[in-house]
Amino acid sequence: MKDGLKGRENHVDSLDNLMTRRLVRRILTNGRIPSRSLRNHPLNLRTHLAALCGTLLLSSAPALAQETGYSRTYVIQADGAWVGPGIYLEPAFIQITDGRVVWVSDQDRRRESKNMLGQSTGKTKMITVSGILAPGMVDAWSSYAPADFQAERRPSSTRRVEDSLPMQVAMEDPVLYAQVMAARSAGVSATYMAGGHSGLRRGVGTAVEFTALDLPLKAGREALDFAVGSAAQPGFERTYQSEELWSAFVEAKVWRNSWDDYDEEVEKYTEELEKYQEKLEKYLTEKKEWDVKQEAKGPLAGDGEDGDEDKEPKAPKRPKLPKEPESSIARDLLLSAMDGAIQVRVVADRVHDIREVIKLKKEFGLDLVLLGAYDADFLAKELAAAEIAVILPVVQDHHATPDPDRSFAKRYLALREAHVTVAIASGGSDGAQFMLPIRAGEIVAAGGSQEGVWASLTSVPAKILGLTDYGTLHTGMSATMILFEGASPFDASAPFKAHKPK
Amino acid sequence: MILFSTLLLTSLLAPLPQQDAVILQPDAIVAADGSLQEGMSVVVKEGRIVEVAAEPTTAGTTVRLSGVLAPGMIDAFSGHGADRLLTEQSLKTTPDLRAVDGLQLSSPIWESLMARGVTAVHITPDATNVVAGWGALVSTAGKERVIEAKTRMIGSLVQSAINDDRVGPSSLAGAVEILEATFANAAAKEYRNNMWFFVESAESARAMENLTSDLKDSNNHAILMGEVGSFGGAFAGQLVGLPTMSYGALARRAATWELMHKAGVRFAFGTRAGNREWDSLRTSAMALSRFTGSATAAWASVTSNPAEMLGMESEVGSLKVGARADLVLWTGHPLDSTATVTAVFMDGTTAYRATSEEN
Numbered sequence: 001m002k003d004g005l006k007g008r009e010n011h012v013d014s015l016d017n018l019m020t021r022r023l024v025r026r027i028l029t030n031g032r033i034p035s036r037s038l039r040n041h042p043l044n045l046r047t048h049l050a051a052l053c054g055t056l057l058l059s060s061a062p063a064l065a066q067e068t069g070y071s072r073t074y075v076i077q078a079d080g081a082w083v084g085p086g087i088y089l090e091p092a093f094i095q096i097t098d099g100r101v102v103w104v105s106d107q108d109r110r111r112e113s114k115n116m117l118g119q120s121t122g123k124t125k126m127i128t129v130s131g132i133l134a135p136g137m138v139d140a141w142s143s144y145a146p147a148d149f150q151a152e153r154r155p156s157s158t159r160r161v162e163d164s165l166p167m168q169v170a171m172e173d174p175v176l177y178a179q180v181m182a183a184r185s186a187g188v189s190a191t192y193m194a195g196g197h198s199g200l201r202r203g204v205g206t207a208v209e210f211t212a213l214d215l216p217l218k219a220g221r222e223a224l225d226f227a228v229g230s231a232a233q234p235g236f237e238r239t240y241q242s243e244e245l246w247s248a249f250v251e252a253k254v255w256r257n258s259w260d261d262y263d264e265e266v267e268k269y270t271e272e273l274e275k276y277q278e279k280l281e282k283y284l285t286e287k288k289e290w291d292v293k294q295e296a297k298g299p300l301a302g303d304g305e306d307g308d309e310d311k312e313p314k315a316p317k318r319p320k321l322p323k324e325p326e327s328s329i330a331r332d333l334l335l336s337a338m339d340g341a342i343q344v345r346v347v348a349d350r351v352h353d354i355r356e357v358i359k360l361k362k363e364f365g366l367d368l369v370l371l372g373a374y375d376a377d378f379l380a381k382e383l384a385a386a387e388i389a390v391i392l393p394v395v396q397d398h399h400a401t402p403d404p405d406r407s408f409a410k411r412y413l414a415l416r417e418a419h420v421t422v423a424i425a426s427g428g429s430d431g432a433q434f435m436l437p438i439r440a441g442e443i444v445a446a447g448g449s450q451e452g453v454w455a456s457l458t459s460v461p462a463k464i465l466g467l468t469d470y471g472t473l474h475t476g477m478s479a480t481m482i483l484f485e486g487a488s489p490f491d492a493s494a495p496f497k498a499h500k501p502k
Numbered sequence: 503m504i505l506f507s508t509l510l511l512t513s514l515l516a517p518l519p520q521q522d523a524v525i526l527q528p529d530a531i532v533a534a535d536g537s538l539q540e541g542m543s544v545v546v547k548e549g550r551i552v553e554v555a556a557e558p559t560t561a562g563t564t565v566r567l568s569g570v571l572a573p574g575m576i577d578a579f580s581g582h583g584a585d586r587l588l589t590e591q592s593l594k595t596t597p598d599l600r601a602v603d604g605l606q607l608s609s610p611i612w613e614s615l616m617a618r619g620v621t622a623v624h625i626t627p628d629a630t631n632v633v634a635g636w637g638a639l640v641s642t643a644g645k646e647r648v649i650e651a652k653t654r655m656i657g658s659l660v661q662s663a664i665n666d667d668r669v670g671p672s673s674l675a676g677a678v679e680i681l682e683a684t685f686a687n688a689a690a691k692e693y694r695n696n697m698w699f700f701v702e703s704a705e706s707a708r709a710m711e712n713l714t715s716d717l718k719d720s721n722n723h724a725i726l727m728g729e730v731g732s733f734g735g736a737f738a739g740q741l742v743g744l745p746t747m748s749y750g751a752l753a754r755r756a757a758t759w760e761l762m763h764k765a766g767v768r769f770a771f772g773t774r775a776g777n778r779e780w781d782s783l784r785t786s787a788m789a790l791s792r793f794t795g796s797a798t799a800a801w802a803s804v805t806s807n808p809a810e811m812l813g814m815e816s817e818v819g820s821l822k823v824g825a826r827a828d829l830v831l832w833t834g835h836p837l838d839s840t841a842t843v844t845a846v847f848m849d850g851t852t853a854y855r856a857t858s859e860e861n
Contacts, residue, residue, distance in 0.1 A: 178753060179753060182752075182753035182756065186792075429752065430752060430753055430754075431752025431753030431754065431756060434752055434756055434789060434793065435752070435785075435789065437839070438785065438788045438789065438792070438839045439839070441838065441839025442839055442840075444839075444840035445833075445839065445840045445841060445842045486835075486838060487834060487835075487838055487840070488838075488840060490838065490839045490840045491834070491835065491838035491839070491840070492787075492788035492789075492791040492792055492797070492800070492837045492838065492839060493536065493538075493791065493797045493800075493801075493835040493836075493838050494797065494835075495795060496792060
């Protein structure tokens with residue numbers, strides 16, 4: 001009984017840790033991003049100290065194994081493995097410890113382990129499966145968002161998905177739980193949860209991995225989510241939102257250029273605040289005295305002789321609180337983006353909007369990713385030159401009248417031919433994770449290289465999302481894998497399973 | 503005599519005398535259970551399959567094919583290649599309307615369908631009338647394009663059709679009333695036991711059950727529309743029509759299909775009211791395979807199941823001896839998304855071949 005509970009205790013412990021750390025972070029940042037752009041300001045010293053404490057707390061946190069709750073050690077023997085681009089093993093042996101790949105080889109590299117007394121405790125347990133192992137897919141664009149985030153009545157451009165992630169998913173957020181389960185069974189090992197699904201500014205989304213209890217957990221990087229223009233729908237050629245986004249960045253830049261003024265304002269404010277403090281103390285003393293006098297006079301005192309009215313001392317006035325210099329989290333976020341501290345993700349489909357996005361990246365030096373990108377094939381060369389990665393959704397064609405000359409596969413190939421980095425994602429469609437390998441296979445059928453297309457589902461999106469532990473099966477990487485028995489993961493005629501580490 | 507696949511396409515055309523059997527030797531065939539079988543030959547004579555064996559006894563010209571040979575897919579209910587509207591809205595019921603009269607055989611869509619491995623399309627009238635009219639099974643190529651001009655009578659118990667402003671019943675009860683009155687006619691004997699009903703709720707499913715349960719030898723089938731998850735359970739163990747996958751709420755769809763598959767429901771995919779993409783038949787089968795883990799059920803859903811629902815399993819949808827030799831040569835398993843159609847054979851000739859630029 002006790003043994004059976006051991007793993008669970010372990011996990012509760014990790015959940016507790018998780019909650020404490022998240023709570024601390026939430027209090028410390030309290031809706032404010034400790035912005036690099038403001039680091040020179042005396043006002044922000046406190047924020048920075050807080051952030052520093054937060055970082056220290058985070059770095060002293062237990063290793064990933066405990067966070068994700070995977071705790072076993074075992075070896076899987078399979079017919080083969082797609083370890084990473086160019087590395088294919090047949091057969092394959094993979095040792096997994098705490099949800100990570102310890103070694104991967106075409107030979108059984110298990111050694112006899114020994115206990116403290118030097119006695120042999122046998123070899124690590126081996127599970128034999130039929131099929132080929134490959135890294136789980138990384139879905140760089142999902143429609144998932146925590147219920148807490150969606151419940152917001154007025155979507156804010158500064159809200160962070162991370163702050164809304166549930167602590168316990170099955171009970172707290174059953175919809176998200178079902179979505180995570182569906183994604184996992186479709187072979188997705190990590191994904192991106194966007195900040196909001198409508199409007200120009202969508203807030204701050206985050207890449208997530210999944211724990212042993214299917215809890216989405218922040219991993220990789222956060223990004224600012226935007227959407228401009230209309231979907232690739234006939235009749236809605238363009239809107240002016242892309243210009244709006246442009247002006248927001250311009251405004252932020254102008255503001256930054258006027259920092260000296262802001263410094264003065266802050267200094268003045270600090271002085272005024274000190275003066276206010278003095279005035280307030282003085283006021284409080286006066287008020288107390290006045291109150292005592294009034295009381296001594298009795299309730300009818302004021303109604304006494306009419307002639308004395310002018311001599312009556314007036315009640316002291318409460319001093320005014322000085323006005324704080326204006327600050328804006330939304331603007332700070334844009335400034336962080338200009339510093340390259342946070343990635344920018346923009347959904348744009350039409351040529352006009354994509355041009356604006358390219359302009360935005362060039363002008364402000366953003367780390368920018370283009371999503372949707374229905375018309376991106378027309379601007380493939382420009383996108384390549386601007387080094388903008390593209391995330392193509394697999395279920396986009398339903399927006400437009402299907403154009404056989406510009407099918408999903410053909411648009412992907414046109415982008416790749418121009419050397420644009422392309423990831424394939426489920427996009428805004430719930431449950432489309434099942435379609436990832438099927439639509440990707442269409443690209444192979446249309447002449448794309450199997451390896452390149454598979455990379456667009458694994459290592460490429462992992463890199464875009466900053467998920468350094470996902471996308472291949474090399475040592476140290478996540479052991480959330482898929483197992484396929486067909487010719488490739490794109491073959492739907494044979495079994496395809498997701499492997500969740502133990 | 504063995505010719506190689508490069509020669510095949512021309513060799514199957516005119517030069518061969520009509521009476522000669524052709525022994526097709528592909529790398530593999532797709533068996534009825536959806537699995538690949540290597541080393542099998544399919545012998546075709548006069549547009550029919552005459553033998554399927556490892557070492558055929560029929561004499562004929564042997565043609566080596568590189569790839570996987572499979573029966574062509576069947577669209578169980580479709581509006582492709584016909585008038586945009588196949589309905590008559592001034593009448594309450596239109597039992598004499600025939601989809602075959604609205605065919606557009608010159609449409610370029612037929613070739614597109616072949617390029618996607620579809621060899622037969624069951625064209626059905628719009629399900630806007632309670633009794634909408636006769637469906638027609640049409641081949642995507644060949645000399646005789648209409649395989650069956652009167653297949654099944656299409657009926658509708660779909661609320662959206664009932665409630666629209668056009669002529670028709672105003673409620674489900676009204677629809678049942680009209681159907682009962684229609685079935686009482688002697689003319690209805692021809693079709694009332696062989697109808698396909700579009701249903702979209704537990705109520706309409708029950709109405710269909712009540713209407714047909716007192717009929718002897720009823721062989722009616724339902725086509726499930728709308729929120730299938732809420733009433734699909736009523737069809738446990740049955741063969742039903744299902745619109746091809748449209749996107750959105752795929753996670754729920756996956757769960758629904760998996761549960762229905764477990765309850766013994768067998769599907770026949772059709773594109774009417776489904777996704778209009780031309781290859782959605784195959785995409786839906788691939789998705790079904792992924793959702794249920796059964797390639798057998800998935801392959802049947804686009805071949806033998808629609809044939810069985812039409813009562814034409816000896817004619818189309820399989821590699822059975824005596825069936826039409828509507829064959830598709832693929833570069834891999836048809837449910838492997840990387841596979842493409844190399845050629846389509848019908849009427850003993852090459853009806854379609856992929857141009858090299860497409861690959």
